[in-house]
Amino acid sequence: MIHPTAIVDPQARLADDVEVGAYSIIGADVEIGSGSVIGPHVVIHGPTRIGTDNRIYQFASVGEACQDLKYKGEPTRLEIGDRNTIREYATLHRGTTQDQGLTRVGSDNLLMVSTHVAHDCLVGDHVILSNGASLAGHVTVEDHVILSGFTLVHQFCRIGQHAFAGMGSGVNRDVPPCTLVSGNPAQPHGINSEGLKRRGFEPETIRAIKNAYKILYLSGRKLDDAIKEIASTANGIAALESFVSFLENSQRSIVR
Known part of the structure; x- marks a missing residue:
């Protein structure tokens, strides 16, 4: 189940049926649950906990130290739930001690190509981040949110459940639940009736x-x-x- 060219730290804890593709690197203090598939050329650093039945595609970077200049290597965490799909070139960073030291992604989410989840973000369940969507630090995204391609979310913003952001939106304020926004800066355009x-x-x-x-x-x-x-x-x-x-x-x- 682990390709011979993959490097898995002896301190990593992988369920017996986890697949790890060619040239992937799994660091110490990484835990991966049953049924998960790690593609080729994936890098996962810890402390990171990944639940069951997740699929991580090639060239994703998961659990790396964050880009916050205040971060000085303190022990922080990334937690990922179950049944998530994380596509190519997605990046998910650990938290900082300026917050709760935790970045958390829930379950049943789809993170498309080149999406970014920064330090201390909290992402709920059934969320879709379309290609290039990026969350700055300390962002909260509630359940059933859809962020269209290349949506950018400012630090400390909250996106309420069932909200929808149109392509290329620049979100610099909180988005109420069920609200449809678009534009840069994002403006409200009704409710997400179809969703x-x-x-x-x-x-x-x-x-x-x-x-x-x-x-x-x-x-x-x-x-x-x-x-x-x-x-x-x-x-x-x-x-x-x-x-x-x-x-x-x-x-x-x-x-x-």
Whole structure:
């Protein structure tokens, strides 16, 4: 299962059925779970934990030290969940002690060619980063987000669940859940209706989210007033409650 030209550190812990392709390098303090396939010419440094049934393609760099100039070699980590696909030339860096010392990628994600996940990023589940999409440090990407090709996300931004960013977007503020943005700097352009339909959202829930978007972006209300109005219409709808919570906890303000 391990190609004879691959170099696997004796301290690495690989499940018995892990495949490692030609000329790949697996460093010390790397753990890879069952069913995972590491292609040729992949470099994985530790401390890094990779779950089960992941597929990492050739020339990816996983668990490397970050590019933050404040990083001085402190022991930090990268954690990757299960069933992820990490394509060619993707780069995923470990965290820094300026944050929690952790970069984390969840499960069932697709990181396409030349994507970048910088230090201290938190990526949820069922996320798609299209070719060339890049996350700067300390970015949070919630579940079911899609970032189209060459989207760039500024440090410390949050992308809410089910949000969608169009090709070449420059995201420098938080993107509320279910919101569609595009442009540089990114601007809101409605809700991600098609994505919500595909994920089984009921029509009345989609209408409620659309109404919340109108209150936030089209009513002319100040942000605090818009949040209060949306909260008053939530009526136990989980998607709206998450929407309100996201707005209330935004640290960088939102695209608006």
